[in-house]
Amino acid sequence: MKQLFPYIIILGACISVFSQNKTQDKPNILLINVDDLGWKDVGFMGSKYYHTPNIDSLARQGMVFSNGYAASSNCAPSRACLMTGKWTPRHGIYTVNNSDRGASKDRKIIPTKNQTTLSKNHVIIPQVLKNNGYATCHAGKWHLSETPLEFGFQLNIGGGHNGHPKSYYPPYKNVNLPEGKNKQLTDLITEHSIKFLDTVSKPFFLYYASYAVHTPIQAIDSLMHKYENKSAWNGQHNAEYATMIENLDRNIGLLLRKLKKADLFQNTLIIFTSDNGGLYGITKQKPLRAGKGSYYEGGIREPFLFVWQNHIKPNTINDTPITNLDIFPTLLNAVQIKHSINLDGKTLVPILEGNSQDLNRALFWHFPIYLQAYNKEDNENRDPLFRTRPGSVIRYGKWKLHYYFEDNDIELYNLEDDISESNNLALIHPRQANKLLKRLKKWWKKTDAPIPKTLNPNFKK
Numbered sequence: 004m005k006q007l008f009p010y011i012i013i014l015g016a017c018i019s020v021f022s023q024n025k026t027q028d029k030p031n032i033l034l035i036n037v038d039d040l041g042w043k044d045v046g047f048m049g050s051k052y053y054h055t056p057n058i059d060s061l062a063r064q065g066m067v068f069s070n071g072y073a074a075s076s077n078c079a080p081s082r083a084c085l086m087t088g089k090w091t092p093r094h095g096i097y098t099v100n101n102s103d104r105g106a107s108k109d110r111k112i113i114p115t116k117n118q119t120t121l122s123k124n125h126v127i128i129p130q131v132l133k134n135n136g137y138a139t140c141h142a143g144k145w146h147l148s149e150t151p152l153e154f155g156f157q158l159n160i161g162g163g164h165n166g167h168p169k170s171y172y173p174p175y176k177n178v179n180l181p182e183g184k185n186k187q188l189t190d191l192i193t194e195h196s197i198k199f200l201d202t203v204s205k206p207f208f209l210y211y212a213s214y215a216v217h218t219p220i221q222a223i224d225s226l227m228h229k230y231e232n233k234s235a236w237n238g239q240h241n242a243e244y245a246t247m248i249e250n251l252d253r254n255i256g257l258l259l260r261k262l263k264k265a266d267l268f269q270n271t272l273i274i275f276t277s278d279n280g281g282l283y284g285i286t287k288q289k290p291l292r293a294g295k296g297s298y299y300e301g302g303i304r305e306p307f308l309f310v311w312q313n314h315i316k317p318n319t320i321n322d323t324p325i326t327n328l329d330i331f332p333t334l335l336n337a338v339q340i341k342h343s344i345n346l347d348g349k350t351l352v353p354i355l356e357g358n359s360q361d362l363n364r365a366l367f368w369h370f371p372i373y374l375q376a377y378n379k380e381d382n383e384n385r386d387p388l389f390r391t392r393p394g395s396v397i398r399y400g401k402w403k404l405h406y407y408f409e410d411n412d413i414e415l416y417n418l419e420d421d422i423s424e425s426n427n428l429a430l431i432h433p434r435q436a437n438k439l440l441k442r443l444k445k446w447w448k449k450t451d452a453p454i455p456k457t458l459n460p461n462f463k464k
Contacts, residue, residue: 029136029206029338030311031271033262034128034330035255036085036210038078038144038167038217039295041281041288042304043237044248052239053248054229057256061275062308065315066355070324071307072366072398073279076391077296077374078166078217079119079146081278081327086127086147086154088331088346090367092452094121096147097372098391099166105375107461109388111409115371115453120164121147121154126344128331129208130155135340138203142196143212156210160195161188167217171247178214187223189215189247193254197261205267206338211258215251216244220285223250238287272337273310276327279303284378290423293383296374296390298405299424301383303368311337315355323354324398326366365399367446371408371455385414393455397443404429404439408455413440 042048045055047062074084075091083096091097095118102117103110121127129139133155141151145162152159161180169176171188178188185191192213199209223246230242239245255275262268280302281287283294291301307325309315314337328348335342336350353359374391376382384390385407394407403424405414415429415436429436447454 031206031262031267032132032137032208032334032338033258033271033273034208034210034334035273035275036082036212036327037251037275037277038212038214039279039282040216040248040277040306041286041294041301042291042306043239043288044216044277044281044286045252045306047308048306050236050239052233052236053245055248055252057252057259058275061255061259061273061310064312064317065273065308065310066319066321068307068309068321068323068325070322071276071305072303072324072326073277073305074326074328075368076279076298076302076370078144078278082144082146082212083121085278085327085330086121086129087125088128088328088344088348089125090328090347090450091369092450093347094118094125096121097370098374099146102372105373105389107459108463110373110459111462112393112455113457113459114373114393115455117372123153127154128334129210131335131340131342131344132208132338133157135338136206138199138207140196140199140203140207140209141212142199142209143192144214144217145212158199160199161192161214162212167219168214170219171214171221187250189213189251189254193257196258200258200261200265200267205270211255213251213254216247218282218285220244220247222246226250237289241285244285269312271311272314272334274308274330275310276307276330277305278327280305282377283382292424293390297382297384298368298370298391298394298396299383300418300422302390309351309355311355316357321354321360323360323362324366325351325362365397365442365446367443368396369447369450369452370394371453395443395447395452397439397446399439399442402435402439404436404443406440406443415439 046059073081075081079099080096083094102114133139139156140158141156141162142160145151151162165177168178183194220243222243226246230245280294288301292299293301332346332348332350336352371393379387401419403416413429414427416424
């Protein structure tokens with residue numbers, strides 16, 4: 004009981020604020036950000052291998068974006084983009100840990116130095132919501148500083164600077180949270196999240212970012228019988244990983260049932276997405292190319308959905324390209340908070356409410372860093388050594404251009420005809436490539452994006 008006592012103090016204080024500000028009519032917010040879940044790792048996006056009935060049911064109750072993206076292809080920078088609503092050059096977090104990963108002899112240029120902790124100069128989602136009467140709770144993976152309590156969260160359930168647990172079973176070693184009825188880490192995080200929902204007065208912001216389904220891949224033994232002899236589907240065949248996805252789905256189902264039982268579901272804006280693509284070698288996202296750490300579609304395109312009863316029409320699929328940068332301005336618009344924060348994302352509320360379909364903008368990715376490949380023989384990347392070499396990407400309409408800083412090389416793809424990015428059209432459509440490159444260079448200037456140029460003296464051709 005001593006470990007849970009701070010929960011009661013914090014939430015009790017929040018309740019008094021709500022009664023003073025009379026904010027109960029504002030929508031609650033449940034933001035689900037899954038770790039390393041690929042675009043086709045759920046049933047509603049087409050998987051015939053993974054079993055996700057609760058997430059699939061949620062998808063049918065709202066709007067699914069078929070062109071939903073993360074603003075980066077791995078954990079920390081994607082989460083920094085989501086929380087700040089800003090492109091990676093604005094916060095300087097480009098990867099996890101150091102930016103010179105891979106053998107030095109294979110790196111032609113010196114990569115940009117990486118920031119590993121989010122600067123407190125940034126104003127992020129929970130800070131704004133807390134200042135406007137919301138109870139704020141972080142549950143699971145944080146990865147941006149030592150504690151999310153530094154950034155406007157009033158309650159922290161298991162979040163720290165660590166990017167993954169050392170184990171999903173006790174002792175977790177690098178995840179600190181009170182004991183409960185459950186032992187498996189995902190189950191325990193959900194248990195404490197439900198306690199938050201039991202105690203807090205609305206409105207609330209629950210950022211549910213369970214460590215699952217990041218490595219280590221550790222099976223849920225009670226579910227293994229479903230997958231041990233199940234036929235592979237489209238590159239998906241890892242039984243242990245499948246049990247982790249199904250268990251996460253079960254836990255999300257528990258959260259949703261709690262909202263409905265407490266009569267909170269109808270007035271809760273729910274967002275479901277992932278921080279980057281699935282880990283290639285563990286799962287595949289066919290027809291998308293590559294996976295986590297790559298800037299081909301398999302590394303950045305995500306399952307992405309919104310549910311908000313009486314605001315969003317159920318069973319809706321939208322093809323507008325969006326990014327997790329859009330979550331911050333969308334939330335502020337949805338809860339009618341006026342602000343002067345400079346955000347790079349756009350509000351999606353007009354699209355969600357059926358009043359608009361076109362944002363008429365380009366999407367950008369900037370990665371002036373190196374990220375080594377896991378499997379040199381089978382990784383679908385540009386070369387067998389790296390998932391990422393320094394470069395930038397722009398998508399505008401159906402066109403997507405990759406630009407590489409080592410050799411000024413360009414790849415151009417028409418995603419409407421070639422979602423697999425298998426046919427480089429740069430030489431066939433040079434005018435289109437040049438248009439995108441000019442737009443990309445303007446964006447570099449606008450965001451003061453660092454462009455690495457210094458040659459690496461250790462490089463060997």
